[in-house]
Amino acid sequence: MLTILFDGIAYGMLLFVLAVGLAVTMGLMNFINLAHGAFAMAGGYITVLLMQRADVPFLVCLPLAFIGSALLGAVCERTLYRPLYRKTHLDQVLFSIGLVFMAVAAVDYYVGSTQQIMQLPEWLKGRTEIGSLGMGHYRLFIIAVCAALTVGLQFVLARTRFGSRLRAAVDDQRVAAGMGINVNLVFLSTFAFGSGLAGLGGALGAEVLGLDPSFPLKFMIYFLIVVAVGGTSSITGPLLAALLLGVADVAGKYYIPKMGAFIVYSLMIVILLWKPNGLFVRQGGKT
């Protein structure tokens, strides 16, 4: 029971790190980006390939995955995404689906379609039992990293100058630009940072979620659930939504394996019918 809760929380934390970039970019630019999973996949493959082929230690791979995905995100934002901010949602959906298809086929071509196996370092492999609670060390590690990231993100958003610029740009782009904030730069850095986080999440999750070329399609719906249910107003919403989703998914798969995914999707539809804009909606902002 407690073990399931623990695994669910680890899973939820991981989903949060994967999806938080999407939540910010979606709230910021009102851009429906279905290709977010592709950046996560990039991070995952950077880690796995570096570890397999160049024997780079796991802890060095994580920052590299972050930087690699962030750079990729920055390049894509500047060249591909920016012209689309003002287009219709249908165009954005088509465009990002196209990107996903391309990413899936490209990875398939260069790396192969088999599932990648990640060799964890020894010190992450064990398991600790406290009473009825069994904790895998790797999951503990995931929770620790993700919690640290969450606190860091919250600090950046709430306390720093960049955070207040970002929040201003989210609330009203035009006024923010009029106040002398370089909105384009804010967008670019946010997009890159969000992609980087997704890459980091993909790297951390390669062992838990599995990594193969269809990763962006398989988990697209999960990222979108986190964002749609959590709302895009703060990072607390997506965090709670991700934890809820993680626990519901793990518990559902454990107790009623027949109906596992069914529960998650039904829960999402019910929540969205009840609160169409997500559980936590920003008050007073421009919709």
Next chain:
Amino acid sequence: MSAQTDLLRTSRIKAWEPPVWLLAFASPLLFPSHALIINEIAIVGLFAVSLDLVLGYSGIVSLGHAAFFGLGAYASALFCKHVNPDPHLGLLVSMGAAALLGCAASFTVLRGSDLTRLMVTLGIALILLELANKLDWLTGGIDGIQGLMFAPVLGRFEFDLAGRTASYYSITVLLVLFVVARRIVHSPFGATLKAIRDNRLRAMAIGIPVHARLIAIYTVAAAMAGAAGALFTQTSGFASLDVFEFHRSADTLLMLVIGGVGWLYGGIAGAVVFKLMQDWISGITQQYWGFWLGLFLVVLVLVGRDRLLKPWTWWRKA
């Protein structure tokens, strides 16, 4: 008087329309070896037309239209297996089942933003996929329902391996439902749909019952998608999980965009182009067809559909 003729002119049958349909009916005779792909084009064309009613005429962005297609496919398969192998009854039953689901699902797309609708439609398709996968006593799970033997069409024409009966059957159903769809979009009812698409708030303000209209059109479109699904099962003889897959919704969306959203022939034209392209590229690289599809989508959106498909506008100033 002239305003009235102008308005009526858009709903008239154009001079080029009857020859196009005649060509469609002649095509299985002209290209007997390609009857199977003609059949496929008719089916996805019907599916794209039904999506056009929802997306192009009512402005609901849906990523889960395959839910109705799949339900129609499974309904006709189950009906054939357990009740009656007659394809016509099966078609009606599938349409009825899909319409019921569409009516129920329509309440989920009335509220919220585009993102919410996207999620909810996608979620419904995924729920049905999950159900079809897990209820294996009914649907055969991952194997699907295979080896279905349907009775001959009209009691006379057996389904043959070359697909000639199948293609005539599908084109006929497509024509009938296309005429219905055409009648709907040119009626006053269709005009209110377009008003809702263009500005929901204003439509509400001039007294259009927005929710009732959306529920009605969503139900009709679901029934048409169900018919497409039933045709798919009846002409191929099996139903598998593939009918609910995400790529089916995405492909249809792409066909519609190639052909033109908000134009009924757009879905059919897109289906023709898409299927021929798929046939051609898969012949060269089966595995990486997805890459070219993706690239095409990205270019299409970045360049803009009008500019891409009309080369003579390339050198004109925007």
